[in-house]
Amino acid sequence: MPHKLFRFNGGVKPATHKTDSVRAPIGRAPMPERLVVPLHQNIGGKPQPCVALGDRVLKGQVIGTADHWVSAAVHAPTSGTVRAIEPQLATHPSGLPTLSVVIEADGKDEWIERRPVDYASMAPESVRELLRDAGLVGLGGAVFPSHAKLSASKKTPMEELVINGAECEPFITCDDMLMRERGEEIVRGAGIFRDLLEPKRVLIGIEDNKPEAIAAMREAVAAAGESFEVIAVPTRYPAGGAKQLISVLTGKEVPSSKRSTDMGVQCFNVATASSAYRALTFGEPLISRIVTLAGNVEQPRNWEVPLGMTIRDFIALGTPRADTNRYLMGGPMMGFELPGLDAPLIKASNCIIAASPKLFPPPPPEMPCIRCGSCARACPHELQPFELYWFSRAANFGKAQEYHLFDCIECGCCAFVCPSHIPLVQYFRYAKGEIWGRERDKKAAESARARFEFRNERDEREKAEKAERLARAAAAKAADNPLASATAAPTAASPAATPAPAAAVTAAAAAAPTSPAVPGEAPAATGEASEAERARKAMIAAAVERARAQREAAAAARPHDAATSPEQ
């Protein structure tokens, strides 16, 4: 019985350029001498480095531990010595540095002790933890930690698990080759996800321009005795977007405001499935992945590369042609231009394209928008890109959000069809960045305000307490000395009620916290007699003297400024 397919709106059919890189089988890239492993390769928390400079690390050893739940560990891709833990050029469009561990390979490629597990006998929670510590993230390019996607919603029962082998972007063939050559690993990995999520059905979606992969996967499913459905989906970019594939296979549309598990469906990339299988069955963490080398190179091919290999080392495998002027990571629809050849291959790297002016001619000049609506009809999320464009360009970000800017997946269909050649996606990225920036600033301002208010409250309270204590002391003294009672009484009667007396009290109080520091310094310093200590002592004494002078001057200048005097 053929599976009923659904249709998503729009999409485009760019030339696929996929045939060149699938002629040769997946090659194993030689181990480079130097690897640069960025610590933050996932969405979510930044992993913390857990090795030190000069340490010898083994292949598969954790070098960065997962920070928080949504994060994933990072491992050494080979054995060697940690030569640096420092910011290095990030594989990111910005060209900014990111904290990385530089490893000098020793050529032995010596594994750390691997611990295969029988996940079926383990609690699901520990399986998820294991996957997090194996550094498993979505290998389709989104690099969201996979373990965090492996919990079913409490409210909605899981219905479908979608395994994404659509691979809709031009040039990229790494999933195609993986499915052809390692179908069994994918099927077993999908089995792990199935056991953790317990969906009713497992659907493997592959674009129908990959008949070999479809056949290989059908065979692998049959060989494993599983009941997964391998479904050919029409070739139309972006059919491989998780939301689009889910909608094509199940008819469920997951909006940006919802999690797919809330709708009883979850989606993983084929490479993620195979890596999960390797992590559990062989105890091999995610230290390599398959990367397509395509475009303007003599030998386009797929390579299994150690993560951390630099782009420079990688492209040498394919011999770029002379007119290559830049390199893209990802496909030509959603990828970005690499900031430099020193950037490493990371978990998100699915494809490196050598680009030449002939392959990707510079876009024709930008014309004004004529509101033709082509973009709206091409948008798989049924947005109105031309409206978003007007708002983004006018920096009218509130309106852009109202028109669902954040439902944009930046697939590039709108810019692809735009007759005016407007870089629509760039406008949307810019607008999103600005909105996020403003949200950040706003949050920071909110918390600063809260802390300021809290602090003022605390000051008031301390002042009141102090005043009360002083008043009590004064009252006690007054009881002893009747002469003083006349001056003390008003202070006791109005603790911090009128500004003037309160200020007078606090001026005295302000000095209190610091004054113990002065005598406290002396006994501490007497123990040591080194030159440095003596110099330091002298400096401190001078500093304290200066501070006192300043404080006195300030107090003299504004004795009645209740709000500011404690800070001076």
Next chain:
Amino acid sequence: MSRYLSTSPYQLGNASVRRVMLLVLAGLLPGIAAYVWVFSPIILVQIAIASAFSLLGEALMLKVRGKPLSLFLGDGSALVTAWLIALALPPLAPWWLVAVAALFAIVIAKQLYGGLGQNPFNPAMIAFAACIVSFPALMSMWPSVTLKLSFIDQVQVVFGLMPHVDAMNGATPLDSLKTSLKLNEGGVNVPSLLATQEVFGYFAGRGWEWVTAGYLLGGLWLWWRDIIRWQAPLAFLAGLVAISGAFWLWQPAQYASPLFHLFSGGSLLCAFFIVTDPVSGATTPRGQLIFGFSAGILAYLIRVFGGYPDGVAFAVLLLNICAPLIDRYTQPRIFGLKGTR
């Protein structure tokens, strides 16, 4: 900094404004061919005049505004406006009227608003409206059906070398129907008028039936080529048919049939080439339905009850005003949010 120039997508489709505009011009060809065949090749002269002055106006304004000439002159949008003006004006209109219309459309209605993509109103319709308000007599001088004038003489009339005499004039089928009904209030009925007066053909204006059929053909081709959407044209025609049908069913003797209205005046030209103008029209699918339908109804009301021979220009202009509002309230539900609200 150069990196910011380059963002995905790097691979682009082959669409361009120029291609869109050239296809629209191609869509007008069947109608023009019919025009030439039924009336006279003089329309080609008018198209040439309008095109020349449109391009002139465009070039001048681009120069003044400091915009790249080659880029914007080559986009073909001025030509589309020019051709629509030539087709909307009477074929024997003096050359200067066509020139004024073309310049008005380009300079005032398009460039002063910011040029391509910025004009809130359809420039061709603005020009038509301006002319019909300023030169009502000239604008209603359509060649009489019986006029037998050689092409050379027609050219001379257009360029003012030969006087434009009343004998040459007739009225458009819409106009003559309206005047006849008004003159003999209650005395005549539409079917007999259509049967007796020589300005009418099989079911609409004589000859016009073929020209408008040519527009229909070109429009359908544009729809097939995915240059225009079906919503606005269909809704426009539906609006026109709905209201004309209602009046016709109510009093067949006083009101012409929907078929007559479909194939008379600018109905089909408007349906496929004017309400489909993306810049000044509604852009959402539902918005285009509303836009087209309302324009159809308004066009009928103005054409039948108003003072002008045809109503499409004013109908479209009135709806142009409403387009942003229509868009605002017809935003489509997006992916994943269809069931909500």
Next chain:
Amino acid sequence: MMIYAILIMALGAVVLGASLGFAAVKFRVEGDPLTDKIDAILPQTQCGQCGYPGCKPYAAAIAKGEADINLCPPGGADGVQKLAELLGREAKPLDAEEKPKQTALIDEQRCIGCTLCIQACPVDAIVGAAKQLHTVVDPLCTGCELCLKPCPVECIAMNPVGESLDNWKWKPPVFTLQRQA
């Protein structure tokens, strides 16, 4: 005939009046006090550069009409613009030079642990105890510079916040930049 006209006009007035009244009740907006709205725009650095002891007092002064809207350097021209929009006033150039956002950094070699900066910090962004090194908690620092003066050993410096992967943003297309230039 005239009666009809009058009746129709009267009816119109009644209908429109009723609907306006209904709308006024139905769509009433509970306005939060102006001070809070202004305060929400201010950057909450609590730096006092405006001459008021904190953002809220400045907001209150603006609301009362006592203070001008261009006294907040951390808010920048952007902030002035927003205030102008909120208050329906003319935007003015900032009454000080605009600085990029910066944070304080304590030189740990020189810090003597006097706690003066801790007391000066309006947003509790400095941690440390007496005689111990003080550290600025970077994400909490608003760059108000209030800690600079009290430091007896001048060990606090302001550093501009550079671009990093955490705050990097896509730039607008160059086309727009050329337009503005």
